[in-house]
Amino acid sequence: xxxxxxxxxxxxxxxxxxxxxxxxxxxxxxxxxxxxxxxxxxxxxxxxxxxxxxxxxxxxxxxxxxxxxxxxxxxxxxxxxxxxxxxxxxxxxxxxxxxxxxxxxxxxxxxxxxxxxxxxxxxxxxxxxxxxxxxxxxxxxxxxxxxxxxxxxxxxxxxxxxxxxxxxxxxxxxxxxxxxxxxxxxxxxxxxxxxxxxxxxxxxxxxxxxxxxxxxxxxxxxxxxxxxxxxxxxxxxxxxxxxxxxxxxxxxxxxxxxxxxxxxxxxxxxxxxxxxxxxxxxxxxxxxxxxxxxxxxxxxxxxxxx
Amino acid sequence: xxxxxxxxxxxxxxxxxxxxxxxxxxxxxxxxxxxxxxxxxxxxxxxxxxxxxxxxxxxxxxxxxxxxxxxxxxxxxxxxxxxxxxxxxxxxxxxxxxxxxxxxxxxxxxxxxxxxxxxxxxxxxxxxxxxxxxxxxxxxxxxxxxxxxxxxxxxxxxxxxxxxxxxxxxxxxxxxxxxxxxxxxxxxxxxxxxxxxxxxxxxxxxxxxxxxxxxxxxxxxxxxxxxxxxxxxxxxxxxxxxxxxxxxxxxxxxxxxxxxxxxxxxxxxxxxxxxxxxxxxxxxxxxxxxxxxxxxxxxxxxxxxxxxxxxxxxxxxxxxxxxxxxxxxxxxxxxxxxxxxxxxxxxxxxxxxx
Numbered sequence: 001x002x003x004x005x006x007x008x009x010x011x012x013x014x015x016x017x018x019x020x021x022x023x024x025x026x027x028x029x030x031x032x033x034x035x036x037x038x039x040x041x042x043x044x045x046x047x048x049x050x051x052x053x054x055x056x057x058x059x060x061x062x063x064x065x066x067x068x069x070x071x072x073x074x075x076x077x078x079x080x081x082x083x084x085x086x087x088x089x090x091x092x093x094x095x096x097x098x099x100x101x102x103x104x105x106x107x108x109x110x111x112x113x114x115x116x117x118x119x120x121x122x123x124x125x126x127x128x129x130x131x132x133x134x135x136x137x138x139x140x141x142x143x144x145x146x147x148x149x150x151x152x153x154x155x156x157x158x159x160x161x162x163x164x165x166x167x168x169x170x171x172x173x174x175x176x177x178x179x180x181x182x183x184x185x186x187x188x189x190x191x192x193x194x195x196x197x198x199x200x201x202x203x204x205x206x207x208x209x210x211x212x213x214x215x216x217x218x219x220x221x222x223x224x225x226x227x228x229x230x231x232x233x234x235x236x237x238x239x240x241x242x243x244x245x246x247x248x249x250x251x252x253x254x255x256x257x258x259x260x261x262x263x264x265x266x267x268x269x270x271x272x273x274x275x276x277x278x279x280x281x282x283x284x285x286x287x288x289x290x291x292x293x294x295x296x297x298x299x300x301x302x303x304x305x306x
Numbered sequence: 307x308x309x310x311x312x313x314x315x316x317x318x319x320x321x322x323x324x325x326x327x328x329x330x331x332x333x334x335x336x337x338x339x340x341x342x343x344x345x346x347x348x349x350x351x352x353x354x355x356x357x358x359x360x361x362x363x364x365x366x367x368x369x370x371x372x373x374x375x376x377x378x379x380x381x382x383x384x385x386x387x388x389x390x391x392x393x394x395x396x397x398x399x400x401x402x403x404x405x406x407x408x409x410x411x412x413x414x415x416x417x418x419x420x421x422x423x424x425x426x427x428x429x430x431x432x433x434x435x436x437x438x439x440x441x442x443x444x445x446x447x448x449x450x451x452x453x454x455x456x457x458x459x460x461x462x463x464x465x466x467x468x469x470x471x472x473x474x475x476x477x478x479x480x481x482x483x484x485x486x487x488x489x490x491x492x493x494x495x496x497x498x499x500x501x502x503x504x505x506x507x508x509x510x511x512x513x514x515x516x517x518x519x520x521x522x523x524x525x526x527x528x529x530x531x532x533x534x535x536x537x538x539x540x541x542x543x544x545x546x547x548x549x550x551x552x553x554x555x556x557x558x559x560x561x562x563x564x565x566x567x568x569x570x571x572x573x574x575x576x577x578x579x580x581x582x583x584x585x586x587x588x589x590x591x592x593x594x595x596x597x598x599x600x601x602x603x604x605x606x607x608x609x610x611x612x613x614x615x616x617x618x619x620x621x622x623x624x625x626x627x628x629x630x631x632x633x634x635x636x637x638x639x640x641x642x643x644x645x646x647x648x649x650x651x652x653x654x655x656x657x658x659x660x
Binding site: 119236 | 359365438441449557619621626
């Protein structure tokens with residue numbers, strides 16, 4: 001009954017605040033989850049380093065604005081380009097040599113790549129948290145009645161939807177997208193049909209990393225403390241979001257991201273005494289989903305082949 | 307060689323090593339002893355991880371969580387009762403357990419049993435998963451265990467951690483624990499259970515068709531792995547003298563992953579070698595954290611944090627170019643050793659294992 005009491009006590013303004021927070025966190029998760037789901041769809045591997053790519057993108061943006069004094073909109077472009085290149089570089093060095101190796105080796109290599117990025121960031125940028133540079137236009141508050149909401153909270157979902165639309169266009173209506181779908185359906189046959197697998201996979205990593213970079217920039221504006229380990233938890237949660245939606249399915253990843261983001265914010269809002277368990281929520285959802293619907297909410301049913 | 311001869315040789319080797327640990331305990335200073343003890347403890351946990359990952363082929367990443375359980379059972383129940391008020395100064399200890407103090411051995415075994423029990427509970431949903439999903443789910447549970455420990459302040463002192471745990475920096479006892487683990491796991495792997503584990507690793511569907519109960523065997527492997535990880539965690543807590551939830555971040559599991567990858571997934575003696583190489587290597591790499599002057603010029607590369615960069619690059623090189631590790635799935639055997647002594651160069655003529 002306690003929950004009804006909490007809801008009854010909550011004013012409309014507070015509720016609107018929580019919903020806005022939930023939507024923007026969910027959108028950020030969605031943007032990052034797309035990278036996981038695309039890579040998994042094609043290579044059938046978890047790109048453990050994806051969360052750390054987000055972290056590196058935050059540092060790129062930090063250096064662009066705070067050290068090189070670039071305007072923030074140019075920094076966004078530079079960050080996206082650099083992060084896409086980083087994603088392709090990781091694929092080239094850590095995953096491509098193991099293309100025909102057992103799955104566990106690839107998984108270990110992915111963990112190793114993630115570990116390397118964290119340690120490298122710790123070494124280069126020091127482990128002390130840095131403050132993401134302030135961008136006044138995005139951080140000012142807008143009043144809606146009695147509710148104060150940051151501009152960034154509106155920007156995040158809009159950018160996410162825009163990104164999703166562009167991505168769906170690429171995947172469904174361009175030649176590269178067609179090649180991606182072919183590779184994810186059947187890797188061997190696609191190779192036989194003359195598709196250059198390596199290029200397609202590189203493109204996938206670049207697109208996923210670019211979206212992650214956009215997410216990372218907005219993440220930095222919304223949650224300004226950046227540290228070398230900041231990518232780990234969002235990374236795991238976004239992978240879980242991708243699994244919830246049905247891994248390999250782009251729309252599913254977005255749906256999963258929203259479910260996780262909303263759920264997390266609402267748990268803290270309605271059960272403040274459980275806020276310490278906030279990070280456990282995602283894992284519990286994961287177990288429940290895998291137990292009852294192992295292919296996720298929007299995934300296809302798979303048969304196990306002998 | 308006859309079976310009896312090999313047994314005698316093995317027992318002799320164990321006795322020699324035990325005597326060596328006695329010598330180490332008397333002759334070495336406490337810093338060196340600490341590194342050797344850490345090697346032995348990491349060997350226990352590496353072996354335990356090899357049971358699920360190497361022999362049963364189930365890629366689980368929950369070792370840090372099970373270690374935390376073992377460490378906390380030791381931490382909570384061995385701190386002397388009169389010191390507890392000063393340890394639990396923020397939130398007083400729960401009256402249910404405030405006056406229970408266990409002897410060290412009982413707390414260690416209790417920690418192992420708790421870890422095995424939690425593995426049993428977790429196993430029901432998790433072991434239906436495969437590959438990457440299993441990895442993420444076990445990793446998630448290891449984090450959940452840590453989060454619960456952080457929040458259950460009246461039992462675990464929350465984020466403050468527990469200090470004043472009676473320390474055990476004694477190589478003899480830790481050697482005995484490692485030897486028992488080694489012997490138990492060797493016997494297990496060579497028993498019918500071990501053969502069933504390996505059958506599951508090679509092909510689950512074929513193993514099931516041969517009448518192996520998949521769930522039962524996976525669960526058994528998972529529980530045994532958790533049990534020894536719990537024991538290892540307890541010893542780790544006693545080596546450090548303090549426990550803190552931050553000690554058991556899931557990145558700790560990566561150390562053991564490196565140990566079993568380097569030693570060879572599915573090789574018991576490989577895990578032992580891997581533990582020694584990794585732990586000692588991590589200590590030696592400390593050179594990279596110190597500032598270095600060459601011919602009067604300060605090399606700017608050497609500053610804190612460089613050690614871990616080198617460590618992770620080594621891990622990557624090992625995974626990319628040396629996938630089978632030191633031993634592959636082979637074991638050290640007396641026959642192999644005799645062969646090596648007779649024809650030391652022959653092993654270089656053979657091609658690497660596929």
